Amino acid sequence: MKHRSAACPSCGGPVEFRTGSSLVTICDFCQTAVARADKDVADFGKVADVGETNSGLRLGLSGKFNKRGFYISGRVRYSHPAGGIWDEWYLVFPGEKWGWLTEAQGKFYLMFERELTSKIKLPEYDSLSLGNQVELGRSQFSVREKGIASVAAAEGEIPWAVHPGADHKFVDLQGLEGTFATLEYGERTSVFIGKEILLADLGVDTGGADPESEKLPVAALQLNCPKCGGTLVLRTPDETERVTCPNCHSLLDANHGKLAYLQTLKAKDIHPVVPIGTEGVFFGDKYTVIGIMERFALYEGKTYPWTEYLLHNHELGFRWLVENRNHWSFVKPASYMGSTFGSSVTYNGESFRIFDRGVAYVRYVVGEFYWRVKVGDSVQTADYIAPPKMLSIEESKTKSSEERNVSEGVYLDAEQIEAAFGINGVRRGWGVGPIQPGPKLGKEFYLSWGGFLGLILLVQLVFFLRADGWMTFYAMLFVSIPIIAFHFYAHHFERQRWAESDYNPYPTSD
Known part of the structure; x- marks a missing residue:
């Protein structure tokens, strides 16, 4: 043709x-x-x-x-x-x-x-x-x-x-x-x-706009809520599907910058650690917080909540910052393609062990989101861990679609959150987080310990050939106390990590 x-x-x-x-x-x-x-x-x-x-x-x-x-x-x-x-x-x-x-x-x-x-x-x-x-x-x-x-x-x-x-x-x-x-x-x-x-x-230059074109890269839009008339901002208007009004707590449908009222959410006095609109730098890239979602899981009648902050970067798209019991993780999409039914999976050469399976529910939303989120939404979840990383699989189904989203999270401590956003007063983690890095001793410590043991043996051989063997034993035991205590603590740390998991590899009293 x-x-x-x-x-x-x-x-x-x-x-x-x-x-x-x-x-x-x-x-x-x-x-x-x-x-x-x-x-x-x-x-x-x-x-x-x-x-x-x-x-x-x-x-x-x-x-x-x-x-x-x-x-x-x-x-x-x-x-x-x-x-x-x-x-x-x-x-x-x-x-x-x-x-x-x-x-x-x-x-x-x-x-x-x-x-x-x-x-x-x-x-x-x-x-x-x-x-x-x-x-x-x-x-x-x-x-x-x-x-x-x-x-x-x-x-x-x-x-x-x-x-x-x-x-x-x-x-x-x-x-x-x-x-x-x-x-x-x-x-x-x-x-x-x-x-x-x-x-x-x-190699596409998207910086210069065509002067003859009416289509320009989208900037943030300032709009009025169709329910209360209050002002709200869409930071990603070309991709936002849901947004909440900060004035009347209405959940709004956003169709290319056109707002339609859906429902009024129950007002909730939330105090996010990082407010919407805050900018932060993670791994060298700047992100803006555009949405906050509270989710929870139910287990044996108890509710286990956590908070997810939706981040946006112009070149990289969307990322998540997840906070659970003051433990944080930075989450990005992952390209895992294997099974989600086994007790372990391998991703990028690392082995991840199953930590939890269940259903995650949406309890509260504020800000804007790139899908049609609503309170009560649920997804099937499976979390695999290899501290300080987590591989999370979420599956959802509708009458005409099925979707699996896989993401990889890496642990962040409170100090890293403060540094990223330039804020203070972030609470420190409570208990042991699922992917909180365990305590480690550097090779220098083990070399020093080995050196002390060698020195004790050398002193006995050179100066005390007829010395009591028990004296040597107690001397070696004394210099080993720190390393014995460390391994005891590390074992206790891992038991605490798995304490609330159905896949706990350690024996329990139940």
């Missing part, structure tokens, strides 16, 4: 297919999806105007990947079955080879369509469940998510026959070392394979 110009079948305005292999272009005048036909063009219906993104990506930008240039030709915005949106950008490489760049929750995945040999039989959509293993060629993947999304909006030129509002049946697969794949089920099953990348890997 070649470059082609035509008149929009809806409004008569000029439309162009600049890329020979594109199948649909969106009319700039009336938002009609115009498709190539044998001799003419076809009207596939009108799409909504696609919103801006916080990343600054837009049509016409160019960049390089693996030393090959590309330009951004089009975009489709999908509505997620469980709430939320994601964007699929279409990159044109030399030879009119297309790349699919997915932008979701501040993360980016670059994939290319793969033609598999006839020997590889792809699984049916209904046969797949979370955690199932799928083999694509020589690569092994695990089902991370499946669902039926819908086309919400589009712009530019698109390499497939996009129909506004059409269902989009998909299965997302997680592979090793950041590899990623998607199966799309339609008239035929398409396979896309790639990996998670950073926007910087594409």
